[in-house]
Amino acid sequence: MAQEPEPVAKKSRAPSMHDVARLAGVSHQTVSRVINDLPNIREETKQRVLDSMEQLQYRPNRAARALVTSRSRTIGILTASRTNYGPAASIQAIEDAANAAGYAVTTASISGYESTAIVRAIDRLLDQAIEGLVVIAPQRRVFDTLAGMSLRLPIVTLQSTGTDGDKSLSVDQILGARLATRHLIELGHRYIYHLAGPQDWIEAEARMTGFLDEMSDQDMPTTAPILGDWTAEFGYFAGRELLRMRDFTAIFAANDQMALGLMHAIRDGGLEVPRDISIVGFDDIPDAAHFWPPLTTVRQDFAELGRRCMALLLGGLEAGEEYAGSILPTLIERGSSAAPQTR
């Protein structure tokens, strides 16, 4: 009897399925069917529901859906140093691919280097009930921590550790380093240094391995690689130190930034690249073509990496077989490398 119409200022909340259903004169289940594109709906009914949705500006409630299906439709990315070009480009590609497949993406980045920071980052992702994990934090410690947690979800790592049981996908770092090293050897260099990345980075290790393997395959004398931190700043200081000896004619740097710093130091030392010293980098960041001199480097297709990564993850979201794929890097020859001076 006293069933009054709703007052003007009804509870201000987002419209739900029931609101749509009421407006369209159907049950909420019918609305659900329309949303999920299920068969066996009369065309006219479907259209009426769609109109109602439009009119109310209806948006499915993701939380409710996640609750009932126990699927979050979210992919987690674990990353270190996303300001670097490589990881950033990969993240971009992963996000695009994930979005295209209807997945959302959350990232957690590891700040600092203590292992508690790693655990916290992973925890944040798990709190979000991610359905898959992409690891772009290519440090040993991260993988060890991850292995210790024995997570029950598909994991794709963007660096092959060689030891893990997860899927992994990577640009073949060893091959890349071999290409760079071989290039220098073929130019006639005999005394080549390697400025490597931080010790516990898997990529750094792989590049170092590639360098050492190629050098010994070709019977070249090797010196111990210098361990850097990826920054141009470090490359600069390492360069100043190296110039004291001058017992080399070429340096293979583990990334383009360090190569940039090296070239800076060499010029500051009164020498010239590539006349006195040849430099080869790694990554082919977009700026590398405009360094002075333009940098010879090894190109990695980060975007392709990200795309394939998502394909792997989505494909194997239920299946669980292992897989390891690799993408081939290519050598980009520019002005920073040349035959050594004949003295």
Next chain:
Amino acid sequence: MAQEPEPVAKKSRAPSMHDVARLAGVSHQTVSRVINDLPNIREETKQRVLDSMEQLQYRPNRAARALVTSRSRTIGILTASRTNYGPAASIQAIEDAANAAGYAVTTASISGYESTAIVRAIDRLLDQAIEGLVVIAPQRRVFDTLAGMSLRLPIVTLQSTGTDGDKSLSVDQILGARLATRHLIELGHRYIYHLAGPQDWIEAEARMTGFLDEMSDQDMPTTAPILGDWTAEFGYFAGRELLRMRDFTAIFAANDQMALGLMHAIRDGGLEVPRDISIVGFDDIPDAAHFWPPLTTVRQDFAELGRRCMALLLGGLEAGEEYAGSILPTLIERGSSAAPQTR
């Protein structure tokens, strides 16, 4: 009577609050109280619950919580080109601050330049029921689209558009550009070009404004700025074109990458920086100190920007007052700028 114990392979799903409650011998509500750190719980009970949680490896179900509280505890970031250093650094800082405050972060990046892409990106974020939005996509079109959607949530933009009613926070681009320009004028340059960013980027516009304002304030002759696309590649080609006239002694580039390309072109043209032409950039990306010559540029503190941005967002998540803050940029003098040659 026939109440058998659970069989071995019980339904494999994550433990819920009820499981914890049963193990601890309390009600689910008590568990909830422990989780949310509410008062009036006996210490002993609390400990028993915590132990049970630990034992079951319990994790609160975020979806269920979001459903009942209608709070997603998620912040959305709308971004373009996250591979650039500036945006990437900001995102990083925002994520850190958000995590510290218990929020998760999702990003959506605008691929392509059609306005449908913008709408889609925003839609993706809204689907996630974000509680706040940070916009790092500094294009007019994005803001126009955003304004047209009249969203009911706190928005912080990392670029001041000057016209919006939202909160905004930015490094003072106009001041930065003025600093750069003034620096060149004070060195004695009179004929200065500006290599600007893409036309619909707000930052590009602001830097151009700063440049033009400073030039006219100091009664310098001005030429129309050249509109670039932020890339080193474009800087290079613009440089080659400009060298045909040589009616200038300095160029202020709207970012460091374009400055890098310019310097490359100038050297290719047989001239020297800064002897023949002075160059000033903008951003102070980490590599800029190691360019050849090291680049004079304007530093923006992106990390600070990200941090303040989150403070603003979290502070105003319920309040709704407007606010516009700005961070001061600083000029970093390096080797790429010097007094013009006296001819």
Next chain:
DNA sequence: CTCATCGTTGTTCACGTTCACAAACGGTGA
């Protein structure tokens, strides 16, 4: 004419949590 079948729609429940409220408990003062 009756019954089985198929396409379409509705009803009810469950998901895991928080909120509002009620109940039990122990202590205190009249």
Next chain:
DNA sequence: TCACCGTTTGTGAACGTGAACAACGATGAG
């Protein structure tokens, strides 16, 4: 002894969606 109070704990109802199942009308076969 009893009413009252504060602290601690439990009960039941939501939140919005999808899944299982039931119900309905129309159609066709026997």
